Amino acid sequence: MKYIVYLFALLSFTTSCVAQQQTKPVLVIHGGAGTILKSNMTPEKEKAYRQALDEALAAGYAVLTKGGAALDAVEAAIKVLEDNPLFNAGKGAVFTNEGKNEMDASVMDGKTLKAGAVAGVTTIRNPITAARAVMDKSEHVMMAGPGAEKFAAQQGCVIVDPSYFFTQDRWDALQRVKAEDSTKTRLDHDGAKPGASIKQPGNRDSKYGTVGCVALDVHGNLAAGTSTGGMTNKKFGRIGDSPVIGAGTYADNNTCAVSCTGWGEFFIRLVMAKSVSDRMELAHESLDKAATEMIMHKLGQLGGDGGLIAVDRDGNISMPFNTEGMYRAYINADGKKEVLIYR
Numbered sequence: 001m002k003y004i005v006y007l008f009a010l011l012s013f014t015t016s017c018v019a020q021q022q023t024k025p026v027l028v029i030h031g032g033a034g035t036i037l038k039s040n041m042t043p044e045k046e047k048a049y050r051q052a053l054d055e056a057l058a059a060g061y062a063v064l065t066k067g068g069a070a071l072d073a074v075e076a077a078i079k080v081l082e083d084n085p086l087f088n089a090g091k092g093a094v095f096t097n098e099g100k101n102e103m104d105a106s107v108m109d110g111k112t113l114k115a116g117a118v119a120g121v122t123t124i125r126n127p128i129t130a131a132r133a134v135m136d137k138s139e140h141v142m143m144a145g146p147g148a149e150k151f152a153a154q155q156g157c158v159i160v161d162p163s164y165f166f167t168q169d170r171w172d173a174l175q176r177v178k179a180e181d182s183t184k185t186r187l188d189h190d191g192a193k194p195g196a197s198i199k200q201p202g203n204r205d206s207k208y209g210t211v212g213c214v215a216l217d218v219h220g221n222l223a224a225g226t227s228t229g230g231m232t233n234k235k236f237g238r239i240g241d242s243p244v245i246g247a248g249t250y251a252d253n254n255t256c257a258v259s260c261t262g263w264g265e266f267f268i269r270l271v272m273a274k275s276v277s278d279r280m281e282l283a284h285e286s287l288d289k290a291a292t293e294m295i296m297h298k299l300g301q302l303g304g305d306g307g308l309i310a311v312d313r314d315g316n317i318s319m320p321f322n323t324e325g326m327y328r329a330y331i332n333a334d335g336k337k338e339v340l341i342y343r
Ligand code: ASP
Pocket: 032, 033, 088, 187, 188, 189, 208, 209, 210, 228, 229, 230, 231, 239, 240, 241, 242, 260, 261, 262, 263, 264, 265
């Protein structure tokens, strides 16, 4: 009898230890950074953005609270944003110089450092799911163009006619950009009037944004994902930072998970997402110090703009941006939720 009581006590002690060891889940999303000014926003538009961010947050967080994997939460949240024409990803993707919608996406697992990406795809309804398939079901990290589409179809991803991605707003934005200067590309997340100018040469009418998500699950695993239509009027075959592991997306359980948005060329040159992780690992900087230094100093010094979202293995969050605004939302380790747009 004594032994049974002892065994029972041991069992309940172990169970409570395991329960205590569970990490508190954290989810952070973004819908792009850019010239997002309250003065250019109608109450209806703002409400629609807030609702969309809220919906994506709920989809991702539901996975985490059920004990699901950070990777699954990232995919679930991003799919909601890809299906919403408000954002420059999936259904709301911007147009290239040739009047096409060419999308990029990537995903990374912080536990295994496995990653998957697709670039320049035109027929995959949810590019983030195709990126996940590349990671899970192939021996590759990145697949592009028709090859990526063929692979996605084989893996059961939903394939649509390219016309699915047509939205009048984005089409009009392309015509405006071309009328101003057909050689310039534009970030697409600004509420500004056509031709509104921001710091960079070649003012950018950047209406809506790339989307991304980072998550920490109850098992202590980190994951990150990013999905985009790129930049309005981008040239033939241009690939931005979003599908480039280390630039637009990175996750490592030892440090953090990062998803970027902004002028992709600069993020590639700075190896942005991996640099945040490296600063934590090698220079022992906090997540916020590392992320803020990269965005507010390094990116600015180079003449680029944009922002990122990040979560570290302890559940700390950082969301720096050097633009007027960034669509972003989070649920932190205390369960506190916030949906933010402006600076
Ligand atoms: N980073 C994306 C790209 O350059 C654009 C964006 O974040 O809106 O393709």
